[in-house]
Amino acid sequence: MPELPEVETIRRGVAPALVGRSVAAVHVYDRRLRWPVPLGLERALPGWQVAAVDRRSKYLLFRMVPPAGASPDGGTMLVHLGMTGSLRIHRRAPARTTHDHVDLVFDDGTTLRYHDPRRFGTILWVPGDAAAHPLLARLGPEPFSAGFGADTLHRATRGRRAAIKLALMDNRLVVGVGNIYANEALFRAGIRPTVAAGRLSRARLAGLVDAVRRTLAEAIDKGGSTLRDYVDSAGEPGAFQLGYAVYGRDGLPCPACGTAVRSLRQGQRSTFYCPTCQT
């Protein structure tokens, strides 16, 4: 269910429960994720401690360090939730249910449980510096970083005939903008999703950069408000409870002007837009 705001919400939820904890046991119940969960996970992690939980794009990076006195290099557990992955913290883990694939049990009994019906997610073990890992090395700028701006976006899209919505979802231009927020940000910016990226002016791209940031930031804020529910009990990150302006609203009135929202397919994914507000 995760786009960047959800992943960030999850990061903020799990980090305080795990940082400083040592791994007591790793249980892999089903290795068949996007790539097989490597045996190295069980081999490396026991005894190691969580130093930090970071995020890069929609990847969660669990920075692990060995016990004091052991080899100096740490490693990173790379987790991606795909379409349906979720992570839950349990003080005492309840019985495993369908689609619970991996448990990390910590020294105080706290359990981090990975659940993923479609198994499009990823759990990898990366010794040493994870930044060099192929899945991370070529990622574009984070949406809130200085590297994502009108100038760089303008330069990167010149000569590109691809639709702006597809460009926005191209993780070399900016990471973390998935289908929902691409739709919502384009609505906010007043840009039609089908316009060729290379034909948009710098000024319009500046508006888009701003719209992307505001859309994501709002969703993260909303997620934060229900963080406790997510971590401590049954519940979903709050961003799902957001009302969307256009996403999933085919035929319903545009919240700004009342025109019926339209939908179409781009790159095998659904696009929604207001034909009046977005040009």
Added chain:
DNA sequence: CCTCCCCCCTGCGCGC
């Protein structure tokens, strides 16, 4: 390099 299209997999909602 760019663009397009496929696929991995399960669950759910809808129309009949």
Added chain:
DNA sequence: TGCGCGCAGGGGGGAG
């Protein structure tokens, strides 16, 4: 109520 179909928030990878 049951069944088949299409669709779902990601993104790597290969073909052209």
